Each structure stands twice: as structure tokens, then as C-alpha cells.
Amino acid sequence: MVNEVVVWCLISGAVALILSSISLSIIKGRSNRRHGVAFFHPYTNDGGGGERVLWCAVKAIQEESSDLDCVIYTGDHDASPDSLMARAVQRFGVELLYPPKVVHLYKRKWIEETMYPRFTMIGQSLGSVYLSWEALCKYTPLYYFDTSGYAFTYPVARLFGCKVICYTHYPTISLDMISRVQDQNSMYNNDALIAKSTWLSLCKVIYYRLFGWMYGTVGSFAHLAMVNSSWTQSHIESLWRIPERTKRVYPPCDTSGLQALPLERPRSSPAIISVAQFRPEKAHTLQLMAFSVAIGNLDADLPRPKLQFVGSCRNKSDDERLQNLKDKAIQLKLEGDVEFHKNVMYRDLVGLLGGAVAGIHGMIDEHFGISVVEYMAAGAIPIANNSAGPKMDIVLEEDGQQTGFLAQTVEEYADAILKILRMPETKRLEMAAAARRRAGRFSEQRFYEDLKAAVRPILSHAS
The missing domain is CATH 3.40.50.2000 (Glycogen Phosphorylase B;)
Incomplete structure (x- = not known):
């Protein structure tokens, strides 16, 4: 009996210590919020359309609010302010007004798909929570701007007192994905073994629906959700249920x-x-x-x-x-x-x-x-x-x-x-x-105009 009491005391003490540490981190972050916009973009070398959106969004914020620092959360350890500014020009033809600040992240492996052979979506989503915690503890901005689609990080940013802005290229899960699993169609995101089995397909539909509910809940924490197309907008509005805070901003094309x-x-x-x-x-x-x-x-x-x-x-x-x-x-x-x-x-x-x-x-x-x-x-x-x-x-x-x-x-x-x-x-x-x-x-110019119009009400009501 004495041993059990001792064990429970140790467990309770450990939990209390962890919760205390979390609380202190949040309090410290809230009290030390910097006058800046931090872009959560763990892969700044992916070379795709998402990276173009990042650099155009940075430029738009620099033009709209020159008094705000622009910071990049990146897991690329060789990234520096000058190298990222040069990359924006060389790879995408985007000339930033000044180099962004850089916060290096060392927990990026937790969002790698290779870490989760099964239940990849929920694994990467929970991994992003851990990664965003590292980011926000290192630098707590006034505005947290997600340009990579990690919606599970939004409640974390809200805990740190940030205004949450996101640009969503595509929903992590969509009603189309659920329909394909229900119809037992084999695709890159639905293994043929599962597609052939009615029982496994049913289990996956339940998993998808549960994840969809979670995704909708965390997405609703965004103060402003920008989406890149009519298709994405319809899915995000259905899942996140914040149509009044959802704006369509077509991506920048050269x-x-x-x-x-x-x-x-x-x-x-x-x-x-x-x-x-x-x-x-x-x-x-x-x-x-x-x-x-x-x-x-x-x-x-x-x-x-x-x-x-x-x-x-x-x-x-x-x-x-x-x-x-x-x-x-x-x-x-x-x-x-x-x-x-x-x-x-x-x-x-x-x-x-x-x-x-x-x-x-x-x-x-x-x-x-x-x-x-x-x-x-x-x-x-x-x-x-x-x-x-x-x-x-x-x-x-x-x-x-x-x-x-x-x-x-x-x-x-x-x-x-x-x-x-x-x-x-x-x-x-x-x-x-x-x-x-x-x-x-x-056009790229249309993107700048639409993004600035969308973020202006948020930037002008900083708390």
C-alpha cells in the first residue's frame, strides 16, 4: 500500500511538473511576444507552388506593414536570412524588401511521412503540434502565419496569444477522400489491400471521419483562413465552419x-x-x-x-x-x-x-x-x-x-x-x-492585392 502511494505521488508530481513547465512556457511566450509575423513553413527548399506563396506572402506583409518583423520557422538548418532572400529571387523571381529573420527548428522529423507508415495523417498532425511548440517557444510573434497547411498548430498558437492567419492550399482531409474510401477505390492515399477489403475500408472511413472532425475543430481556431481555389474553399467551409473568416485568394502565378x-x-x-x-x-x-x-x-x-x-x-x-x-x-x-x-x-x-x-x-x-x-x-x-x-x-x-x-x-x-x-x-x-x-x-499582382485586403483587418486590430 505504501509503495502504491509513493508511485502515485511520483506520477502526480511528474504530471504537475510537466503541466507547470507548459504553463510557464505559455506565460513566458505571451509576455515576450515580438512585434512580428512568423511564417510556419518547415520546408523552405521544396521548390513548389507552396514555397512561391510563402515568399510572395512575406513580400506582401513587408509592403503592407513595414514595421513588422518577418520571421521564417524552418527546419532547413543551412537557411539564413540572406540565402532565403537570394532563393526567393533565383527560384521564383520574388524580390523581398529585406531579408527575413530565421528561426531554425530541430524537431522536423516528427512531421516526416516516413515516421508514420500507418495513420500518417494523424501522426504528422500531432507531430506538427510538437514542432510548433518548439517554434513558438523560440519566438512568439503577434501574428502566426501558417503557409504549409498544419492546422493542428493553430490552437497552440492561440495558447501563446498569437493571431492566427493561414493560407490553405488544400484540406488535409476532404469529403472526396472519404467518398473514395467508401467506394473502395485504390489510389496513392488508399492502399489496394484496404480498397479490396470491406472491413478495412469501413475502419478507414471511421478513422477518416474522426480525423475530419478533429481537423474541423482545430481549423476553426484561425482568425483568418485564406484558401487558394473554389474547390478548397468549399471543403474548408464545410469542415472548419468559419465562412465569415474564410477568403479566397488565388495563388501568385508569374x-x-x-x-x-x-x-x-x-x-x-x-x-x-x-x-x-x-x-x-x-x-x-x-x-x-x-x-x-x-x-x-x-x-x-x-x-x-x-x-x-x-x-x-x-x-x-x-x-x-x-x-x-x-x-x-x-x-x-x-x-x-x-x-x-x-x-x-x-x-x-x-x-x-x-x-x-x-x-x-x-x-x-x-x-x-x-x-x-x-x-x-x-x-x-x-x-x-x-x-x-x-x-x-x-x-x-x-x-x-x-x-x-x-x-x-x-x-x-x-x-x-x-x-x-x-x-x-x-x-x-x-x-x-x-x-x-x-x-x-x-497574376502575382492580383495575389498581392487580395492578400493585403484579407489581412488588413487583422493587422489593424492587433491586441
């Missing part, structure tokens, strides 16, 4: 620089470009298969096209995925027709876009599709998945003129490729010009 490129393209060796990170959901294999089918059905009098994959790799898994894609090209006997460009500089990307007659994009439920807009602005006719952002916001008629193609299957993508290759030059130029006009709706 339409002005790309629109300066000539619409005329060399017809002797037409290029089809695919710009996307080498992630599973980007469906690079589908694109490669569609290109193979198109090559097989190519008219004898048409020049043989090239497919150019351009993208970045975040980690070892992405590198392996890229190598598998190269191996698949060899297997399909396309090694001479397919090029791979990894982690290219922005000026090189512009050059590649300027030489492409078409741009292909394969992701299902792409929340927006910055690369699709970039194709259109550059004069490359887009071929995008017939869903979400490209379908609802981007590849729509402009002044009654078709601006591109939507597809879903390998055959549909191949058919669209052949239509573009067979298109008379005058018709291609007309469609490319209409697509370019459409792309002007998603």
Missing part, C-alpha cells in the same frame, strides 16, 4: 514575365512540358503512359515530340520516384523522347516553358494548379485533370474561346496530346492567346 514570351513555337521538334514536384499524387506515370500511347498513334507526317519532366525532389522518396520514372521511360522505349530536369533555376524553367507547345498536368483533385496557369501564361496549351482547381477555376473559356483540354484517363490525355500536335498553327495560336488572357486573372 503571368507577367511569362506573358512576354512569344506565342510562336518551333514545330520541328514540339515539346510537351510537365512541371510538378516528384510526388506520388502528381501522376507522372500516367503522363508518361499517355505520351507513349500518343507516340504510338502519331501521324507519319508529324514531327516526333519530346516530353520534358521538370520538378523538384524533397527527399529520398522523391529521388526514388524520379529514378523509377526514368526506368519506366526506358521500359517503354522512350528514353530518347523524354527529358528530366531536376531542381532547375527559375530562369531555366522560363526557357523550357517558352519552348513548349503544350503543358501536361495529371493530379486528381489538384486544389488549384499553379503550373497549369504558368503553361497558359507562357503560351503552352494546358492538358489538365478534369477535376477541382483546373476544372472549376482555370481551364475555362475566355471570351467564348477554348483555353485548353481536360482529361482523366490515359487515353483521354493521349487524345489531347494528339489534338494539339495535329492542330493547325493558326488555331493553336488562337487557343494559346485565349489561354494567356485567362491566365492574367491569376
